[in-house]
Amino acid sequence: MMKLFDAHCHLQDPKIISKTQQLIKTAQDRGVVFFAVNGVCEQDWDSVKQLSETHPSVVPCFGLHPWYVAERSPNWFKTLKEYFDSTPSAAVGEIGVDKGSHGKKIDFSEQVEVLRQQLELAKELNKPASVHCVRAFGDLLELMKTIGPFPAGVILHSYLGSAEMVPEFSKLGAYFSFSGFLMSLKANKAKKMLKMVSSDRILLETDAPDALPKSNIDSLLFVEGDTSLVEELHRQRTTSSSTSDLSPADSPQVFTDASMLPKETLNHPANILNVLDYVASMLEITKEELAELSYQNAVRLFSYEGSKVLQK
Structure with a gap:
């Protein structure tokens, strides 16, 4: 069986934390060996730590998301450093900058200052950092240049930046992690960007419970009890049965791929296989080749002192 490493996810998310044990087991049955679980705020760092203590496969990451x-x-920064002191197996994340619709509500200079502190801490601790970046790649690159390079690595999670910026980030120690969000890009743009990434810097992730891949529904796993999905499929079945006499042209839309599902639909960590x-299809290599190289890249990246990856 292929080995896979989910380089970025959020199994501590309140929407799925009660189901984490089953989600992990199902993903492990499909080849996922490790899950890098990223905290996003002071309130969830403890949940991440507890998950890592319960599950040998969970690599904890602590950070303040923009x-x-x-x-x-x-006292947030003092608290963050205490989590690293008490959890040697932890990496840094999720941190970053965001000028998207949500990020616009938060003062950007504050985002940059908070990111700077955390990047400097990652460098000091010699640990990789998982970075969120939305519509701010130029700002991120300039900041990384002032602090870097980063020998321990920086993960550009769910990377959707330009092909042209790949070499610049790579020089500073960046790795490029791809999730289901990649499928929202035009195929030619995604392909051009992927081809620019060196094979020793590619990672795969799910960002679960977000970033449901826009794949054929039959190929996806869904989170049991996902209310958004249950309601939508119930509506579809009800509509279908009440319109059985309609001509095909008037019939309601039948869901065939995930782009037709509600955007709130939860992503299962086992869907890393769809990513x-x-x-692999974009890079024109086999799934086995990509699984092997992305797994080895992640193992190398997460093999810092105290890491769970070293212990296995």
Whole structure:
């Protein structure tokens, strides 16, 4: 069986935390060996730590996500450092900058300052950092240049930046992690960008419970009890049965791929296989080749002192 490493996910998310044990087992049965679980705010760091203590496959990551910058406590950075002191197996993440619709609500200079502190900490601790970046790649690159390079690595998670910026980020120690969000790009743009990434810097992730791949529905796994999915499929069945006499042209739309599902539909961590399929097809290599190289890249990246990956 192929080995896979989910380089970025959020199994501590309140929407799925009660189901984590089963989600992990199902993904492991499909070849996922490790899950890098990223905290996003002071309130969820403890949940991430507990998950890592319960599950040998969970690599904990602690960080303050840009969306939560305005809510941080005066002692947030001291608390963050204490989590690293007490959890040697942890990496840094999720941190970053965001100028998207949500990020616009948070002062950008504060986002940059909070990111700077965390990137400097990652460098000091000699640990990789998982970075969120939306519509701010130029700003991120400039900041990384002032602090870097980063020998321990920086993960550009769910990378959707340009092909042209790949070499610049790579010089600073960046790795490029791809999730189901990649399928939202035009295929030719995705292909051009992927071809620019060196094979020793490619990672795969799910970002679960977000980033449901836009794959054929029959190929996806769904989170049991996902209310958005249950309601939508129930509506479809009800509509279908009440319109059975309609001509095909008037019949309601039948869901064949995930792009037709509600955007709130939860992503299962086992759907990393769909990301693998898509990225391998874009790169024109076999799934087995991509699984092997992305797994080895992640193992190398997460093999810092105290890491769980070293212990296995």
